[in-house]
Amino acid sequence: MVAAVAVEAAAGVAVAVNEHQERFRDRVGIGWRGELAAGIFANPHEIDVLEVIADDHYRAPPKMLRALRTLAAQIPITLHGVSMGLASTAPAEISRIEAMARLVDALQPESWSEHLAFVRAGGIEIGHLAAPPRTEQNVEAAIANITRAKNIVGASPQLENIATLIDPPGSVVDEATWVTRIISGSSANLLLDLHNLYANALNFGEDPESMLLRFPLSNVSTVHLSGGHWIPEPDNPSRMRLLDDHVHDVPLPVYSLLTVLAQHAKQPLTVILERDGNYPAFDSLLDQLNAARDALQRGRAMARLLSDAA
Amino acid sequence: MKSSALEVFLARLYTDETTLQHFLENPHKHAMQTGLDEADIAALMHIDRVGLRMAATSYALKREQHKRPRYPIRQLLVNWLKALSKRN
Numbered sequence: 322m323v324a325a326v327a328v329e330a331a332a333g334v335a336v337a338v339n340e341h342q343e344r345f346r347d348r349v350g351i352g353w354r355g356e357l358a359a360g361i362f363a364n365p366h367e368i369d370v371l372e373v374i375a376d377d378h379y380r381a382p383p384k385m386l387r388a389l390r391t392l393a394a395q396i397p398i399t400l401h402g403v404s405m406g407l408a409s410t411a412p413a414e415i416s417r418i419e420a421m422a423r424l425v426d427a428l429q430p431e432s433w434s435e436h437l438a439f440v441r442a443g444g445i446e447i448g449h450l451a452a453p454p455r456t457e458q459n460v461e462a463a464i465a466n467i468t469r470a471k472n473i474v475g476a477s478p479q480l481e482n483i484a485t486l487i488d489p490p491g492s493v494v495d496e497a498t499w500v501t502r503i504i505s506g507s508s509a510n511l512l513l514d515l516h517n518l519y520a521n522a523l524n525f526g527e528d529p530e531s532m533l534l535r536f537p538l539s540n541v542s543t544v545h546l547s548g549g550h551w552i553p554e555p556d557n558p559s560r561m562r563l564l565d566d567h568v569h570d571v572p573l574p575v576y577s578l579l580t581v582l583a584q585h586a587k588q589p590l591t592v593i594l595e596r597d598g599n600y601p602a603f604d605s606l607l608d609q610l611n612a613a614r615d616a617l618q619r620g621r622a623m624a625r626l627l628s629d630a631a
Numbered sequence: 632m633k634s635s636a637l638e639v640f641l642a643r644l645y646t647d648e649t650t651l652q653h654f655l656e657n658p659h660k661h662a663m664q665t666g667l668d669e670a671d672i673a674a675l676m677h678i679d680r681v682g683l684r685m686a687a688t689s690y691a692l693k694r695e696q697h698k699r700p701r702y703p704i705r706q707l708l709v710n711w712l713k714a715l716s717k718r719n
Binding site: 443456 | 634635637638639641642643645646670671674675677678679681682683684685686689690691693694697
């Protein structure tokens with residue numbers, strides 16, 4: 322009887338330790354925005370990591386860099402770039418990579434990241450992240466760009482999949498295959514944006530979970546969560562496509578994808594909630610962070626159950 | 632297929648409303664005039680036309696957003712100070 326109680330108690334402790342370790346390993350944070358500063362500083366224990374948009378600070382004066390270093394001393398930061406265009410067939414601009422290198426040197430973030438996108442071509446600035454034609458030539462050029470960036474910055478970027486409203490013409494492989502080839506060829510880690518994946522899957526007639534399972538999940542380090550809204554197709558308003566906009570709450574199916582990811586990926590994950598406007602009360606964002614933690618724990622628990630049963 | 636040439640042409644379609652309209656009216660004729668190779672032209676004949684228009688609209692909105700000041704109140708203050716200095 323005493324032994325049984327002891328075993329039960331030990332099991333309880335083990336569960337608590339496991340949960341503690343998982344909370345410790347998997348982290349949940351938010352994108353740093355000035356508008357959210359008050360909420361972030363009021364809730365530092367709810368936020369494990371902050372993601373700072375690098376491009377906002379490439380020309381930051383010393384005073385601003387000092388402020389960011391003070392911030393980084395309180396909550397670990399990562400840097401996120403949006404304008405390098407590393408998945409261009411053309412070489413990425415050295416000046417932009419050097420700007421990232423200077424910022425990384427000044428702030429010593431945990432990591433830095435960029436998008437698998439092209440943002441300019443032939444001297445034309447698109448103004449946002451665009452999906453390039455997924456060709457062999459593009460894969461090779463992207464790997465060369467990533468290698469160049471890694472050599473200049475001194476650390477490999479994490480690479481993020483983007484959302485697109487158009488299936489890029491001339492593509493010879495699907496998105497998951499294209500991402501896998503670049504990640505494999507560059508030895509970089511993947512920043513997996515689950516809302517981008519969800520939007521692309523729905524917009525182009527795929528099942529989001531099936532699509533997720535074709536991504537290189539063992540290379541995922543960081544996860545982005547965000548929201549979007551449906552926009553009607555021109556000439557046929559009854560048909561809609563999902564636009565990733567970062568100004569809406571994370572939809573429930575995206576948390577389900579996070580659970581699936583946590584079930585299949587053994588490595589620790591850092592989850593970042595992205596919000597760029599239409600800011601709700603900070604409590605609502607904290608609720609979304611907690612929903613992400615719950616989704617992670619569900620996935621980890623599922624993996625444990627399956628492992629124990631095997 | 633030259634991905635680089637196709638990326639340049641896509642960038643033009645995403646940013647130039649006139650080019651986009653001409654292309655949508657007669658994709659083959661317009662693509663032939665761009666000097667793209669046969670494989671690129673064939674790819675453009677099968678382009679997701681709905682997605683192309685939606686993407687171009689989305690990028691145009693993004694470019695407009697970038698033009699707006701990030702902190703309008705600060706911009707208003709700067710404008711007010713400039714106006715004040717001109718008056719003096």
